[in-house]
Every structure is written in structure tokens, then in C-alpha cells.
Amino acid sequence: MMIPQQPHITGELVPTARYRIQNVRWPLSYLELPDPNDGSEVISALDQNKKTQFWNVLDLGHGKHSIMNQGSAKYANSGPRGKDGSPIVGSSNVQELKITECSVKGTYTIGPTDGTLFWGLPDERVGAQLQLDAIPTERNLWLFIRVD
Structure with missing residues (x-):
């Protein structure tokens, strides 16, 4: 059993860097894009510290970010x-996202810039597909763990 990582970012906007993105509700779940093809699903995976689990977060300014998978060079x-219920997939097209720190320092929601939907996992299964949820709960909260 792996020990959950501690967030490297607290009390601030998420700066441009490379991260692993860990779910708060299910701390053994990390985001991964195992298939480099356009339209491939972003899924939950056990921490294996590999490029398909590394995400390049770019601060675009004005509270907007993009998130690109290092292993595939595809944008979430x-x-x-x-x-x-819409899936989050790897795409050649960039999508501007809003990353917002929650009341618990170091935990964030991620979603489209309109702020009405949030990235979330339906359950704790390895391979569960990342999707948009209308109601934020713990399964929609994320830690950004910097990859040095």
C-alpha cells in the first residue's frame, strides 16, 4: 500500500509546473492518460510515477490553466x-480550465472556466474514467503533487 502524497501547493494559484494529480476522496487514485490517441479517456490509476501520470499545468493568467499529459502531449x-457525466479525454486541442483552491488548503477543484462543472471520479476503481460532475464532493477534489 502506497502512502498518499502531500500537496506541494497550498494557499495559492497552481503555478506552471509538472505534477501528479491525486484524488482526495480516494488517495490511491492518480490521473493517467495511458493511450496517446485523440479521444482516449483520462482514468484513475495507482501511483506508478511514470510519464503517463505526469501533467504539465500551464498558468494562462486571469485564473485560467491548461493541463497537458507529458506522456502523450495531449490536453485534458x-x-x-x-x-x-461527460468524459475527460486526451485531445490535441487545448481547453482552458479553472483550478480553484477549496476551504481545505491544498485541495482544488478542476473544471471548465464557467465554474459549474467539476472533474471527478465515479468510484475508487483503477481504470475509472474521469468525468464532469455538476455537484462538487470529495471525489471532485484534487491535490497537485509537483514532479521535480
Whole structure:
């Protein structure tokens, strides 16, 4: 059993850097894009400290970010008309995202810039598909763990 990592970022906007993104509700779940093809699902995975689990977060200014998978060079994207339940997939097209720190320092929500939907996992299964949720809960909270 792996010990959950501690967030490297607290009390601030997430700066441009490379991170592993860990779920708060299920701390053994990290985001991964194992398939480099456009439209491939972002899924939960056990921490293996590999490029498909590394995410380049770019601060675009004005509270907006982009998130690109290092292993595939694909952006995390829910599409132009994402709705509750829409999958997050790897895409050649960048999507601007809003990363917001929550009341618990070091925990963040991630979602489209309109702020009405949030990245979340449906359950703790390895391979569970990342999706948009309309109601934020612990399964929609994330830690950004810097990869040096």
C-alpha cells in the first residue's frame, strides 16, 4: 500500500509546473492518460510515477490553466459542450480550465472556466474514467503533487 502524497501547493494559484494529480476522496487514485490517441479517456490509476501520470499545468493568467499529459502531449479536454457525466479525454486541442483552491488548503477543484462543472471520479476503481460532475464532493477534489 502506497502512502498518499502531500500537496506541494497550498494557499495559492497552481503555478506552471509538472505534477501528479491525486484524488482526495480516494488517495490511491492518480490521473493517467495511458493511450496517446485523440479521444482516449483520462482514468484513475495507482501511483506508478511514470510519464503517463505526469501533467504539465500551464498558468494562462486571469485564473485560467491548461493541463497537458507529458506522456502523450495531449490536453485534458471535456469538449466545447461538456455536461454532467461527460468524459475527460486526451485531445490535441487545448481547453482552458479553472483550478480553484477549496476551504481545505491544498485541495482544488478542476473544471471548465464557467465554474459549474467539476472533474471527478465515479468510484475508487483503477481504470475509472474521469468525468464532469455538476455537484462538487470529495471525489471532485484534487491535490497537485509537483514532479521535480
